Amino acid sequence: MPGRLVVVSGGGTGIGKAIAATFAASGDRVVIIGRRREVLEKARSDIGEDRIHVMAADLRDPGQVERAGDRIAALGEVGVLVNNAGANATPPTDDSLHALSAAWRHDLDTNLLTAVLLTSALRDRLARPGGRVVVISSTAAQRGGTGAHSYGSYAAAKAGLHGWSLGLAKELGPAGITVNVLAPGYIAGTEIFGDTADGAFRSRKRDDTLVGRVGTPRDVAAAVDYLASPDAGYLTGQVIGLNGGAVLGR
Template structure:
């Protein structure tokens, strides 16, 4: 069976690196994309230097996305695309509308536009039939922002991803491509919270779950592994919560 190719944005650290490890373990060649070349190189050495292809690019820059897509095209059709890149923008430094606008633009670019540009650039390379497009969102999109998300821009950007992904599911379903959104809750051991993380913050987030623990990058990676597999061919157009019961399904 030919080697399958996966692409993971934000694949150098945290959840993205765990996803890359999972997909490599399932036999994929995995292109990991991120801004920091040295971080990507370290992740490739740690996971599997043969199976991991580091591709340095700022995914908010159309020219760099185009170049990254061209490099990935050299390795064949894309079987799995995981849009994982994202971050919580630092709160505005003041209460001006200018600062607010700048913060919202950063969150929309980082958490939505990156996925839109990369998916569009690689759209024709997705395998037909059998391609898998997976968006990593957040439970903040389902319940609204709180804590470090209080400005609302992160939650809004992720929620916008949901509507866009559902439209892609309709568009590409007849071509044999599945499109799903995975919305994790509180996941420890990531860079996303930055200085917002404290032991008290952790305790509050864990207490909000029904299972009494934080999620891990491995939890997210395992779910992605299933969504990326041939076994998930009848699962598409879904927003899937992975949050320890902090947000109940509906």
């Protein structure tokens, strides 16, 4: 129902920004949370909604997440939590195991721990019944680390979200809270691929689909909007592909 409190991590750009705009347009109050306050403020200005609340925090830092959780709790009961924060794989700085370990720890913290910490901080504030948790993963979790994700850490972190989310769905289901994972394929207009997303790259991603086009942030926002709706109350504990048929269902 409109008027819920919605929390979107990584809400300043791309997919997160589109999700925040969709909920705000429906009359919900939306907290967008991420590391870069200036990016969040620009998103708030672009969306043009008084219902957007900006909260700057590094979600890899337990202390910052705890403080952010307290501030969010002061706003009221959380109807929807969208764990969207993440980043592409970090290449090791050299060939040593120390560099490999540092790169993997960074990527696991950025793509997996952020969701675990924020959800844990807000768990007791989720609406009961009717709360919704949506976790944004990636087809990399299903395909393995390839191409831009060849270091493996990104795919492993996203796959970790799947197992964690399915367990969370079991725990929260009796309270009437649903938990689902959305695994998008290539989505244009995001920061995750950076300068690697040239015309040839996008063409390959388009040709990889069955529908002949790449995804958009709006495609993801529309799917999240449904998963967060009252009509989706019987849908929980699922990993849902959103990839134009690039990865077929299993």
